[in-house]
Amino acid sequence: MTIHFPSDAQIDEAAALLDAGELVAFPTETVYGLGGDAENPDAIARIYAAKGRPANHPVIVHLAPEADPGYWVRELPADAQKLIDAFWPGPLTLILKRGAHIPAAVSGGQDSVGIRCPSHPVAQQMLSAFHARRHGTGKQGGVAGPSANRFGHVSPTTAQHVRDEFGNGVHVLDGGAADVGIESTILDLSRGFPALLRPGHVGPKQIADVIGVAPRLPDGSDATAPRASGTLKAHYAPRTPLALLPFATIAPLIAAQDRASGRKIALVARASSAGEWAHAANVHFVAAPEDPQSYARDLYGLLRALDRANVERILIEKLPESVEWIAVNDRLGRAAAAFEREE
Structure with missing residues (x-):
């Protein structure tokens, strides 16, 4: 466009x-x-x-x-x-x-x-x-x-x-x-x-x-850090309940999904991980990008689209805990924290 x-x-x-x-x-x-x-x-x-x-x-x-x-x-x-x-x-x-x-x-x-x-x-x-x-x-x-x-x-x-x-x-x-x-x-x-x-x-x-020096990384222990935008524990959250989980724990949740409501579970995972669950009848599958830059660019638009998709909840595959993924993991972790009491 x-x-x-x-x-x-x-x-x-x-x-x-x-x-x-x-x-x-x-x-x-x-x-x-x-x-x-x-x-x-x-x-x-x-x-x-x-x-x-x-x-x-x-x-x-x-x-x-x-x-x-x-x-x-x-x-x-x-x-x-x-x-x-x-x-x-x-x-x-x-x-x-x-x-x-x-x-x-x-x-x-x-x-x-x-x-x-x-x-x-x-x-x-x-x-x-x-x-x-x-x-x-x-x-x-x-x-x-x-x-x-x-x-x-x-x-x-x-x-x-x-x-x-x-x-x-x-x-x-x-x-x-x-x-x-x-x-x-x-x-x-x-x-x-x-x-x-x-x-x-x-x-x-x-x-x-x-x-010439590496910055301290955010690990929750920096008690003297100034408050800064977007650093609260729960932030960046959609309105639909969201959980960030290892893929091995997502499959049982999909299998146990009660379809009586007529609503699906949204599954956001990299295509290389999704396997058979990408085609399950009770799943609204979204293939996530494989690289962190593309994932970051698409993330918020994706979450907003899923809020409009009439899904029961959003399950997101946990990503690698490497420095390349630190920013995306930060946003997903804060989004999931908004719903931790519901898990």
């Missing part, structure tokens, strides 16, 4: 709305964001209200390519600059000490702030237009932008997903389907050492290759 990107007039309209304190949903290479002026506490409050997001859960500030990252932070360490040079524009968020003039609301009240520069051309156009509106005001025009969905639910990777969440209540810029498909990598540099808070497209090895 051909996507006709927004016109210059539509970009200017979006920037004007942001300037007026209104919200705009916009595409990035990761997922669609629900954007508001990051220096306007009222706009930030509108984001939290629209999403039903806890006020202590921080949002990420999106910057235009020409913006100064140093404006938003107390200091910009050498490692941060190296990572910016290597991965921006792109799907990497850096957590640094927040500048004193930046509203605490954007950070959930913490003394840190998450910043990134997205690579999607529509996001860049919108951010640049908003940045230009702030020229001469002493402000930078950053856009606070968590994912454009109700809090805790599946993130949107198309403009239609955003409309499904909010109807006509939010102005949406359509930039087609997201290329990456899951949220940005979040790397904390606010405590004097690198720590991965949320895995994403930019992996630990890529980070280590740039700064």
